[in-house]
Amino acid sequence: MRFGAPAATLPVLPAGSRGASAEPTGNRMAPERRRWFDRQFVPGHQPDAIPDLVERLRGTPLRARERIAHLPAGVVGERPKEGWSPLEHVGHLLDLEQLWSGRLTDFAAGCPELRAADLENRATWEADHNRSSPEAVLDAFEAARHGLLNQIDAMTHDVMTRSARHPRLLQEMSVADLLYFVAEHDDHHLAAVTALGQPDRTRPTSASSGSE
Numbered sequence: 018m019r020f021g022a023p024a025a026t027l028p029v030l031p032a033g034s035r036g037a038s039a040e041p042t043g044n045r046m047a048p049e050r051r052r053w054f055d056r057q058f059v060p061g062h063q064p065d066a067i068p069d070l071v072e073r074l075r076g077t078p079l080r081a082r083e084r085i086a087h088l089p090a091g092v093v094g095e096r097p098k099e100g101w102s103p104l105e106h107v108g109h110l111l112d113l114e115q116l117w118s119g120r121l122t123d124f125a126a127g128c129p130e131l132r133a134a135d136l137e138n139r140a141t142w143e144a145d146h147n148r149s150s151p152e153a154v155l156d157a158f159e160a161a162r163h164g165l166l167n168q169i170d171a172m173t174h175d176v177m178t179r180s181a182r183h184p185r186l187l188q189e190m191s192v193a194d195l196l197y198f199v200a201e202h203d204d205h206h207l208a209a210v211t212a213l214g215q216p217d218r219t220r221p222t223s224a225s226s227g228s229e
């Protein structure tokens with residue numbers, strides 16, 4: 018069930034009852050999660066990788082919706098001791114769509130270096146996504162991602178072959194490298210949402226609030 022069961026088939030479980038019957042947790046501990054800022058990204062993704070990466074990016078809003086639907090209502094907008102609530106992780110994905118879109122614009126403009134991110138994630142901390150309904154955040158993310166996909170779809174082959182310097186990683190990144198980076202970032206935060214739904218297992222640590 019943890020891997021790809023459609024939301025419509027998920028049983029509705031009261032808070033605290035999930036675990037052995039709903040998720041194959043057993044008695045094992047969750048592996049420690051990778052820290053986003055420790056990740057290294059090997060460049061070299063070619064334009065022909067873009068269609069596959071687009072499918073990953075297209076699926077993220079649906080997967081986020083499934084993950085949030087899977088959580089007890091009281092968990093969705095509740096911050097753990099450290100880091101963000103599940104809803105804030107999704108809100109963070111929403112907040113960063115503007116950055117990804119901007120970086121695609123940088124490629125199109127021929128910029129030698131991609132625009133920088135706010136490494137402190139102030140947008141997400143200040144947005145207070147927990148005051149919004151899950152539907153509002155999920156709908157907004159889906160709409161923003163739709164816009165990003167349209168931007169990719171409109172990209173010329175010439176732009177797809179360009180590369181630019183990533184300001185934090187200090188390495189050249191192709192358009193496909195950036196899309197891979199975004200897809201990995203999506204998964205990083207979806208995994209944090211999943212972990213927050215498993216209170217009997219290790220909670221995500223600071224790794225859960227990585228930035229771009």
Ligand code: NI
Nearest residue numbers: 226227228229
């Ligand atoms: Ni992040």
